[in-house]
């Protein structure tokens with residue numbers, strides 16, 4: 052299926068049926084098919100191609116032959132106006148052939164790899180692009196979209212900067228591919244404090260942020276069609292990396308009615324004989340949930356019964372409020388193979404230095420070959436950023452400045468209390484009070500606001516009120532009824548934002 056011709060066939064069929072993108076999104080939502088506005092606009096613009104199930108849906112909705120739409124048999128076009136004749140096939144470009152129609156040597160163009168066809172990462176997607184365009188045109192945008200502490204005045208402790216400066220000249224070369232011994236030793240001690248079983252320095256890998264390690268873990272594990280359970284809503288990099296690796300991200304529901312905890316029955320229902328692993332994000336982005344021991348134990352029971360690897364993303368583990376305690380799932384599952392992720396970007400507010408790590412623990416015997424794959428990929432990228440590794444020991448030990456932010460009267464806690472109350476005071480908006488991290492994931496009464504497309508809602512808010520936030524679909528949430536707010540900005544900025552959001556919802560009725 053070539054993208055260019057597919058996009059043209061799709062557009063022509065939509066024109067014939069008088070259907071707009073929003074009509075298809077609505078029809079999909081009614082039929083329980085997962086199709087966002089960003090997906091369809093990518094198909095129409097020829098940037099990506101749909102998965103077979105989406106192609107099937109589109110063919111039905113547009114009343115055209117599925118094979119024709121896919122491009123199997125161009126001569127079978129239902130109407131001559133949508134024939135393929137004369138259209139250059141992008142596949143030809145992929146195969147590096149020059150198109151010489153009419154004797155002219157046409158310009159060769161380059162498409163991105165088809166491996167990216169179903170990869171979405173809306174945290175930096177179309178709504179953010181539109182905000183950038185508006186900013187370039189001189190508009191000031193209030194940004195509640197990205198979990199990057201530094202621009203909001205959360206500074207790296209002086210001691211960390213001082214120590215990095217002192218060590219900089221010793222960080223010129225590559226390190227061991229898994230990381231400096233001193234960094235891994237400090238991480239190992241941290242793992243001991245969190246009761247992770249049988250962890251040595253060899254079981255620790257540093258990365259250029261947790262992001263790089265998520266990618267490595269998914270690439271090393273998943274063969275085409277292998278399934279991995281990922282929460283919905285999720286931090287979308289997990290879904291993107293699993294998909295890019297050729298795996299199938301199967302989303303299990305986190306239940307808003309139950310404090311956003313994973314729905315264990317839904318997890319059980321979604322396990323097949325191809326399921327290899329389960330991902331949990333605890334504390335959670337985007338919901339701010341923190342999972343209690345009982346919930347973790349239920350997840351472990353399922354993983355044990357079905358022999359799954361547990362990947363636990365714990366990058367917010369020190370940003371826990373209300374005297375709650377974060378428990379690492381790996382500490383409760385010494386008989387299972389677990390990979391625990393953390394880093395300095397969030398709990399230590401040092402996102403720009405790019406340093407994260409993963410810790411392998413529990414029953415490593417069952418994963419020897421997989422660990423070999425992790426080592427290979429780790430070696431292939433040589434090592435992670437060495438100056439950032441050099442301050443891991445400083446950051447993890449001694450006074451933890453983050454405590455001042457999350458305790459009573461602390462900035463993050465005050466901002467959390469404010470945003471929760473202010474947003475839930477808006478008629479038609481409800482939310483679960485976050486316990487950790489710096490996100491809240493409010494629900495909109497979609498009947499009241501007639502919302503069928505949450506990305507459109509985010510665009511309308513951006514254009515009307517110059518406020519940027521990410522719609523729930525950006526976190527692989529299936530219904531158009533949520534959005535995420537990052538409450539890192541100071542209270543004055545949050546107040547200004549909520550005032551505008553409140554005014555927006557006083558009149559908003561999606562067209």
Ligand SMILES: Cc1ncc(COP(=O)(O)O)c(C=O)c1O
Pocket residue numbers: 198259260261262263286332336364366394395396402406407
């Ligand atoms: C749940 C989660 N995991 C991982 C990351 C990426 O972190 P890093 O900066 O370490 O790459 C983020 C960033 O927002 C996140 O929210």
